[in-house]
Amino acid sequence: MNPLKSIEKAFESFKEVLFEKYKGDPAKIMIHAGTLGWILSSAAQLWNVATSDKFTSNEKKFLIPQETMDAVVNIAFFYLLTNNCKKLSDKLVSTGKLLSKPLREYVKAHPIAECKLGDFNTNLKDFYDSDKEFYDKFHQFKNGVNMAVNTVACVVASNILAPVVRNKIASYIQKDAILDEKSHLQTAPKNILPMRNGVNMNDYMRNSLAKSGINSGIKI
Amino acid sequence: MTKINLIKNIFNMFPESMTISGEKKISHLKWLGEKISTPENRLIMGVTALASQPCIDYYNGDVDSDTRKVSCARTAAKIIAGTITGVTIRYASIALIKRLSRLPQNGKTLKPIEKLFTPKSADADLINSSRVEETMYNDYRKTLGTGLGLLVMMYTNFALDVPLTRYFTKLFLNRGQKSDKGGSK
Numbered sequence: 001m002n003p004l005k006s007i008e009k010a011f012e013s014f015k016e017v018l019f020e021k022y023k024g025d026p027a028k029i030m031i032h033a034g035t036l037g038w039i040l041s042s043a044a045q046l047w048n049v050a051t052s053d054k055f056t057s058n059e060k061k062f063l064i065p066q067e068t069m070d071a072v073v074n075i076a077f078f079y080l081l082t083n084n085c086k087k088l089s090d091k092l093v094s095t096g097k098l099l100s101k102p103l104r105e106y107v108k109a110h111p112i113a114e115c116k117l118g119d120f121n122t123n124l125k126d127f128y129d130s131d132k133e134f135y136d137k138f139h140q141f142k143n144g145v146n147m148a149v150n151t152v153a154c155v156v157a158s159n160i161l162a163p164v165v166r167n168k169i170a171s172y173i174q175k176d177a178i179l180d181e182k183s184h185l186q187t188a189p190k191n192i193l194p195m196r197n198g199v200n201m202n203d204y205m206r207n208s209l210a211k212s213g214i215n216s217g218i219k220i
Numbered sequence: 221m222t223k224i225n226l227i228k229n230i231f232n233m234f235p236e237s238m239t240i241s242g243e244k245k246i247s248h249l250k251w252l253g254e255k256i257s258t259p260e261n262r263l264i265m266g267v268t269a270l271a272s273q274p275c276i277d278y279y280n281g282d283v284d285s286d287t288r289k290v291s292c293a294r295t296a297a298k299i300i301a302g303t304i305t306g307v308t309i310r311y312a313s314i315a316l317i318k319r320l321s322r323l324p325q326n327g328k329t330l331k332p333i334e335k336l337f338t339p340k341s342a343d344a345d346l347i348n349s350s351r352v353e354e355t356m357y358n359d360y361r362k363t364l365g366t367g368l369g370l371l372v373m374m375y376t377n378f379a380l381d382v383p384l385t386r387y388f389t390k391l392f393l394n395r396g397q398k399s400d401k402g403g404s405k
Contacts, residue, residue: 012340019339022363023356026257033258033366040374048378087227097234100249101241118236120228136352143355144249147256151264159269163276163295171282 024139027086027146034154035079042071062173069169077162078154085153086146093142095122100141106134254355258366259310266303273299289396297388301381309372314365321361323347337364 022029049055049063092098096107096117107117107124115127128134240246278292321337322330323344339360347353 015337015339016341018363019341019360023360024352026253026359026362029359029363029366030258030261033363033370034261036367037370037373040370041377044374044377084227088230091227091231092234092238095231097231097236098238098240100246101239102246104237104239120231136350139352139356140250140253141246143253144251145253147252148249151252151256151261154261154265155268158265159272160276163273167276167280167282171280175282 027150031082038075077157081157082153089149257362262306269299293392301384310369313369317365
């Protein structure tokens with residue numbers, strides 16, 4: 001087969017898959033793009049620390065686990081919280097538990113015996129989606145609710161929960177490093193400078209900033 | 221299974237029926253679903269991050285006061301730099317993809333480059349005639365644009381964010397030191 005043809009075919013399939021998967025679900029785009037953003041920025045951050053010759057191997061021993069921990073916390077909090085909140089808001093609307101007044105009136109005016117409003121397994125789309133009047137209002141409302149819930153979840157996950165947990169972990173690592181440093185100073189001969197001179201989080205921040213300018217959890 | 225149960229349990233905590241009745245509330249929700257996408261989301265994240273994260277760092281009782289100041293300045297700088305580049309690149313990438321994924325309107329023929337990212341299954345007549353279908357098609361374009369933006373940001377994260385973060389951090393630290401000196405006089 002002509003390689004150009006197969007590339008063209010793969011490109012067409014790529015567009016079709018994206019179109020089918022993401023059309024009409026803006027909240028899903030935000031969750032996937034946000035998670036991918038965290039993964040890419042964390043990977044770039046780790047790669048930069050691991051391959052940089054500006055850090056000594058001892059500094060790397062400290063920085064790489066810290067960066068990895070940051071990445072895990074950021075990605076896990078973001079994905080788990082936003083994805084589960086979206087699933088919940090999807091369920092609330094699709095089962096008819098949460099509806100706008102016009103949609104509630106529409107469903108009341110067009111009752112279907114099998115459609116049990118508020119039941120976890122009900123999906124209003126299965127019963128009413130063929131009706132254009134319902135379809136437009138339902139999708140607009142569902143996307144709006146999802147976006148509102150998702151925006152709040154993104155803010156809580158990335159700006160409140162993740163930094164608090166990161167700080168706790170960083171302070172634990174800092175205390176551990178200082179204890180390690182103190183024991184090193186006590187045992188080292190006086191004429192030999194300690195390997196990590198006066199290590200604390202402040203120095204690490206200043207040093208890493210001066211050397212590379214990168215920061216933990218920088219987000220793209 | 222556990223995950224579904226968790227969502228089901230939370231779902232069952234909500235009242236049987238909740239109705240949003242205000243016209244304004246409904247139109248705000250509609251606006252959110254249609255207009256808010258990744259650049260706006262990144263801007264909201266940046267503004268709320270600036271309001272919360274430097275404070276979390278500044279009042280972090282687990283570290284000494286010097287560490288707190290540096291950490292606070294660095295976090296604020298990182299958020300401002302990241303938000304400026306993140307929002308700009310997302311907007312630009314989505315605008316570019318929109319230009320490259322046009323649909324024929326009023327029988328006009330498009331150049332091949334203008335429909336480079338237009339999926340073959342996109343029904344131009346349906347999308348042009350329905351606002352919901354148009355929004356759905358725009359969701360696809362925003363997905364592609366955001367993906368492109370993320371790739372660009374893999375590079376700009378270092379090329380732009382790093383010098384900007386460094387600049388803002390130095391600026392904030394210097395301002396902080398000046399105000400400390402002013403306060404001690």
